[in-house]
Amino acid sequence: MWEAIFNFYQYTIFIYMLAIVIIYITLVIMSLRVRKAHKTKVSDYYLDALNKSPYAPGISIVAPAFNEERTIVINIKSMLSIDYPVYEVVIVNDGSTDQTLEKMIESFDLVETPYLYIEKIKSKPFKRIFKSTNPLYEKLTIVDKVNGGTKADASNAGVNVAQYPYFICTDVDCILAQDALSRMVMPILQSEKRVIAVGATMRMVNSCKISVETGRVIEDNVPTQIWPMYQEIEYLRSYLVGKSGWSKINAVPNVSGGLGLFDKSVVISIGGYDPLSHAEDMDLTFRMIAHMRDYNQEYVIRQIPETCCWTEGPSTIQVLNRQRTRWARGLLQCLLIHRRFMLNAKYGRLGLVTYPYMFFFEFLAPIIEAVGLLFTIFLLFNGGINQKYAFIMLFYVYMFSLFISITALLSDARTEFRHKNMGSYIRIALATLVEAIIYHPLIVFFSIKGYFDFLTRKNFKWGQMTRQGFDNTSEHEAKTV
């Protein structure tokens, strides 16, 4: 009886693993095609023509800030120095208790400017608007509001103030590339169908050199700290293989909260971000798709391979823990809230591809891995393990992970060889060799912890990131410490 159960379990897990392998190989092939097609669609000449054109659509950059005094000024400078003809920067001070607002007022010559705030999307009470008296900062608007406890609530207030038809939602600690807006708006301009959201690649800013004057990244370095480096590898896999591949069949599961360009009218139609969600980005993506399907409108969500944003990665294991448990809670919450999409043909690819994939291969994966580990320990004590076969199976999984990592790395290099020399890439390639032992078990543990927290309804605060900030001691460059 037990043997039959064990055999069934083992074959189920094998088939599960086989499904993951087949899905990822398909994603690799699709992402390569996306990257190849993308190369002909964007060029310096195109970006230049767009930047000079009267037809360039306006874009609002919306960035909520809560207690970001260490990085706020340099990050706003970076946003204000972007190359794009029509844009504005809307920073939402979400009731910060530190010197965030004061630093902004002082650095950008801000004055309070009463404003007729129209609450198209619900958010915690709006307090006031600040605008700069300095023409250099005329693109900047600061929204001061009562703390809503979530990034979603603050983003909603920002969207209410945004004046252009598209908006980029980003974190205030993120540094946008100079041409981020031009590159991200391209799929919208070039598509014959309505593009409702666009995502782009993000990297870690931890070891990059930043110009103090402009807040721009002037040297893109691989993080030297272990956790940000592994997170960068994860990001490359996720953006360049996962999301790029899904975008080939218009099934992108999630436009990242760190950097996403959205059609404002669709976001307002669905009531904006859900302030109660712990994964407001995925929740928003799901609801936007559902809205378009409900109203029988054609839509496209695109993912572009170029790096358009740098963000600060968790530098300690505690911060990594907080970040990952929050992501896991968010995933579970989002899947539970939107369970009606599961295998629901009415929602097209969302119901038949994206949701089932997220459930079976993103949500269940850590649980299956943890159960597998316990099962292996149990069999070890009972002498029920064939060492040779166990080794083969482990090696199979290991080689699969290496294959995906090297594909992402090569894809990154072919898209934009960002690093100065090959040494940086060698360091990443070497790190992937031990990722399965050092980093991955932690991620599995934090994910399960996140699910457990959610199910036991622990009282959690919305993930406030511990910022290290930029050390601006150098005249021309700053480096994270």
Add this chain to the structure above:
Amino acid sequence: MLDFAADTFKIILSEISSYFYDLLFDNTMPLVIIIARLFILTFSIVYIFKLISFVVFSERVRRTRKSLNRIHDRFEDKFTELLARPDNLQINEVQSYLGIKPDEFNPGQLHTITNLLLSVREDIINYNFHNFQLIEDAFGLRPFWESQLSVENPRVQSRAIQKLSAMGISGISEAPLNTLAYSRDKSLRRLARSSYVFLTDNTPFRFFNEDFDHGLTSWDKIFLHDMLVKRPYERLPSFIQWYRNSNDKEMRIFLVNEIKFFNQDYALPYLWEEFNKTEDEDVRKAILDTLGDLRYAEVEEELIQEYPTMSESVQSHVVDALLHFRSGRAMPFFQNAYSMAISIDAKLHIADAIKNYGPEGDTILANLKNSEDELDRKILQHFELNY
């Protein structure tokens, strides 16, 4: 040493052959293990292949960067000097100053030289166009990029069109471009049709007669506009001629916008006729913007009369147009429209027009202070403190 290497090689070979043998003929292994081993083998081969590709690619990037640096070091200052000097040189003077021989450069280097030349030109405000053309001739950039149009690779062809356009080379041979203009690749086809406007001299607007290409995207409009801007202003035709023959809504909107951009005010009476004929709101909005921007105030009265029959989104364009006319007669209309407007957005928009219409706008807005409506008072406050 050699023996040791040979022994090691033999051991590796024997391991690999035994691996394959077990994989194919060992019936004792369960199917799942055979599948797993097959994947291990595949992933290992692909991994090694990708590693090698990575090294090869990195080396290529390193060489390209080195070559790029060499070209920059050799020509950057010379290009700057030639483009900045006011006097027109002769081709032999340019050649000897640059110190180049015919056919010295390969396609990759010519590509780099083109990019360098364009970036140097970008930094000089009033560059010497004559000398710029001589540099192009000295390197043979025109024939090089024209020849690239015939390379059977859409990416190369698209790049060639862009480089020719960026360098301002017009009057090229139509044959290769004509082939591309009927390509199956939609984006390449549209690119070629747009570039006809600038790159060819014989029939630059032939695709306007063919409704360009149905379903113009926003990007097509941007590129087509870019090509039109590059043409000499006096050699632009009247866009209204194609408006009437066009069946494509996006093309019509584009043409209306270009009439505005190139100040073709003689087309305005015809546009007004079209405004009254069409029921498409997007086309009507585009026409209103053009009438407003070019100040065709003759239609003011009719617009005011028709205003109540229009949708709110079209109404907001009427308000903009009247604001641009600045005839001095629209203020009573604005006041009436403000009191009739229902949505806050519309009220704000009209109040903005009142504020900007003239000095009397301030007085009218100030009267809102006494309004019993709280929204009116808030709108006043909004304008008092936002200007």
